Amino acid sequence: MKREYDVLVVGGGPGGAFAAKTFAEKGYSVLLTEKRPAIGAPVRCAEGVGKALMHEFFKPEDRWVAAEIEKANIIAPDGFKMELEPEKAGAEVGYVLHRKVFDRDLVWMAAGAGADIQVKTRAVTPIMEDGAVKGAILNQGGIAQEVRAGLTIAADGVESKFARWCGVDTTVPLREMETCAQYLMTGIDIDAHATEFYVGNNIAPGGYVWIFPKGDKTANVGIGVGGDRCKPGNRPIDYLNRFVARNFPNGKTIELIAGGVSICQPLPCTVANNLMIVGDAARVSDPLTGGGIYAALYTGKLAGDVGSKAIEKGDTSTQALMPYDETWRASYLGKALERNYQIKEVFVKLNDDDLNAIVHSVSKMNLSDFNTLNLIKNIIAANPKLAIKLGKAGLKSLLDSF
Numbered sequence: 001m002k003r004e005y006d007v008l009v010v011g012g013g014p015g016g017a018f019a020a021k022t023f024a025e026k027g028y029s030v031l032l033t034e035k036r037p038a039i040g041a042p043v044r045c046a047e048g049v050g051k052a053l054m055h056e057f058f059k060p061e062d063r064w065v066a067a068e069i070e071k072a073n074i075i076a077p078d079g080f081k082m083e084l085e086p087e088k089a090g091a092e093v094g095y096v097l098h099r100k101v102f103d104r105d106l107v108w109m110a111a112g113a114g115a116d117i118q119v120k121t122r123a124v125t126p127i128m129e130d131g132a133v134k135g136a137i138l139n140q141g142g143i144a145q146e147v148r149a150g151l152t153i154a155a156d157g158v159e160s161k162f163a164r165w166c167g168v169d170t171t172v173p174l175r176e177m178e179t180c181a182q183y184l185m186t187g188i189d190i191d192a193h194a195t196e197f198y199v200g201n202n203i204a205p206g207g208y209v210w211i212f213p214k215g216d217k218t219a220n221v222g223i224g225v226g227g228d229r230c231k232p233g234n235r236p237i238d239y240l241n242r243f244v245a246r247n248f249p250n251g252k253t254i255e256l257i258a259g260g261v262s263i264c265q266p267l268p269c270t271v272a273n274n275l276m277i278v279g280d281a282a283r284v285s286d287p288l289t290g291g292g293i294y295a296a297l298y299t300g301k302l303a304g305d306v307g308s309k310a311i312e313k314g315d316t317s318t319q320a321l322m323p324y325d326e327t328w329r330a331s332y333l334g335k336a337l338e339r340n341y342q343i344k345e346v347f348v349k350l351n352d353d354d355l356n357a358i359v360h361s362v363s364k365m366n367l368s369d370f371n372t373l374n375l376i377k378n379i380i381a382a383n384p385k386l387a388i389k390l391g392k393a394g395l396k397s398l399l400d401s402f
């Protein structure tokens, strides 16, 4: 079977769904293809997102929100707990979502705008002609389908094979692939409106443990560990089991997920002839926190806006699509990714003494001055050893990233 669309979207996560919705709303014919049988499941996410960031796109439906978050606690390796309550300083904090519902609703929005949706249908090969992408061969239940499209959106997440098949180098170095394990736990004693982050080289080397509440006594309890630090007996699940045994011995686990998060820099270029790369596939998740929901929504929508103009003008070459790449890099998102990459490079080299010193010094900061630049300046002022560790060049590139 051969079909033709203006736009083919590979992947039904937030990036693909938002791109499909945007193109469909502008009147283009769109096919979104998702390899899994159900949108949003299994969830591979701790489901946290900033309120202000989310509000850029919508006022969340009640059914998307599992918990509203008012504060974040950071727990140092020595057990000292620092409480951050940005709401007291006038800033909003965040939501923990039900992504099974949220992702599904996003795809429903795309369908409502006119996009065709196919689930359990994997894009297996791009159709390449004269160095340009002309759609893909899809596989649905063993049956190959040829789908031709003027523009293809690679929104296939962290695995991102599609862009690679089209000739884009999407390799992530092992040390920059955070490997994660997460339990959805119930029957645990937590603050239902606070997220918690545990740092330390015996707890989560090169990463952190998170507790993201999903209501009373229920939370995503997960861990990310630097890919190069996983060893037999010290895999993310081993660290997580030890953490859970220490902190929630009576908790009950009702779901287990494993997944990867890239903490590298974004791809050097996120467009090619007739191809746009969005969300995790473009490596735009936050290198410091691993968060990528906002970036997927932002790049998905932007791809829809820029791609639509390019289709209208009849030119979807790399050059015509470049405004997409340039716009997200110059945006708040691009700048935050650059800055947080520099911070992450420092973070992964810290020993437990450094981490203790940082958490203690930040806890003494005046919250009304709270922003990332002030945070870094305070940390360095309070811990001159860190400035030495960073060296002149490291310090400069860190401060230049603001």
Ligand SMILES: Cc1cc2nc3c(=O)[nH]c(=O)nc-3n(C[C@H](O)[C@H](O)[C@H](O)COP(=O)(O)OP(=O)(O)OC[C@H]3O[C@@H](n4cnc5c(N)ncnc54)[C@H](O)[C@@H]3O)c2cc1C
Residues within 6 Å of the ligand: 010, 011, 012, 013, 014, 015, 016, 033, 034, 035, 036, 040, 044, 045, 046, 047, 048, 049, 121, 122, 123, 124, 155, 156, 157, 158, 159, 160, 161, 162, 180, 181, 182, 222, 258, 259, 260, 261, 278, 279, 280, 281, 285, 290, 291, 292, 293, 294, 296
């Ligand atoms: C353990 C963990 C915790 C996380 N916690 C958070 C968090 O708290 N907050 C946050 O903001 N982010 C978090 N993230 C990251 C977040 O989940 C991603 O950044 C986000 O889902 C990216 O959206 P996306 O649309 O780019 O990709 P995805 O949501 O991964 O969607 C890609 C889709 O493409 C499909 N696909 C792949 N290949 C093909 C193919 N060949 N054909 C068809 N379909 C295909 C996949 O099945 C998938 O549904 C976490 C990630 C992990 C692993």
